[in-house]
Amino acid sequence: MSDPWGLAGQRALVTGASSGIGRATSVALVAAGCRIAVFGRNVEALRTLADDLGTDGCLPVAVDLSDPSAVESSVAAALEALGGIDIVVNNAGVGYRATLGETTLEQWDDTFAVNVRAPFLVCRAVLPAMLEQGHGVIVNVASVGGLIGIPSRAAYGASKAALISLTRSLTVDYAERGIRANCVAPGTTETPWVDRIVAGAPDPAELRRQMAERQIVGRLGTEAEIVDAILFLASPRATFLHGATVVVDGGYSVR
Template structure:
């Protein structure tokens, strides 16, 4: 390995064709990694394989394809996810099952399929994308928050399970990020500009988090030099989780 940190290592990124996942793919590639994007949509910039994380067979086939193409898997970025808006009264059972299937079980499926390969790596790491919603009560985000709270708990349990194997497991907790997914939510609002201003004001920095900022944190958590980092939830949220600016 050279000074770039990831030279010769293979990084698998679910949901890597846009938003935070795409920014992470670019960041890892810039550090010398072989990047494999698993997504419903093909990545325009990196090797990719179509994969629906809600389908265990597709996940296993995609992981096998990555291992066959690159010869190894060293880092897994569990980033694929979908959103939901509503209170506990407003989301149907079907919506609950769908969001949990993708946001939580999708991570389980990908980690499970990659673990045999990670055990062969001296630099194994898993980084899960959780959210500030895991720890902060947000209006009309009951389902989404529950799914991301489960991701953070899963991260801690996985870290405990696999630390003796040399596999580090951490999660990143972004605040509201300036991504295509968030833009689609804004487009559904009665006044998109006003809704964007409200989201920006919610974060102490007064702006949305960039996908690149979250990607930098993901790379940091996965970096082989950070061997003591496991069981960590790293907030990249403009201070939302810890700062109270009311005087």
């Protein structure tokens, strides 16, 4: 085990760990010496992850984050199994391709249930234990879409802006009691999410080219580039970051 972040021995909860950025974050946290609880709906993917990481260090929890009571009971199970939680990574997210006028009520509600309500519920459920122990770190995975307007991402952008705001509220209400909350706002990043979007496009190669071009570096981000920011924010190296949004977007948002 190498521990460049000073995270060894920490107990972490990661949502959306069955795929993409959440999976890569989980692998990195265990490599850094953390024990983790991993949340997602895809039971098989979570089991594979736990098998890969060694079941001692990784507790798979099958949960639909759009179900409030399931979120609360799952956090309680994770607290019990890990004996407390030091780090929460609210990473799970959904997004629909739709302008405001095209967005259905179901799409709006699902987006806010997973991207905003679930982080709210996870944080609310974990806060008493964090306050009791006098410390806790929360890293919320937002998006560049919460900072700038992205075409046909109305509900998604609004939900990620709300998550950024929730992070600031956590900070002003709880920083003095030992809670440190921050956001990472990724730009377009190579994950199964993007693979699905590209595969569903009429001209996948053209869409991938456009996705790369809109970021100043001319390419998509890698999972590792986002994970590094998440682990940094989770780590004691980031003790002066409170309520911040760390934008990791290859320059997407600066134009």
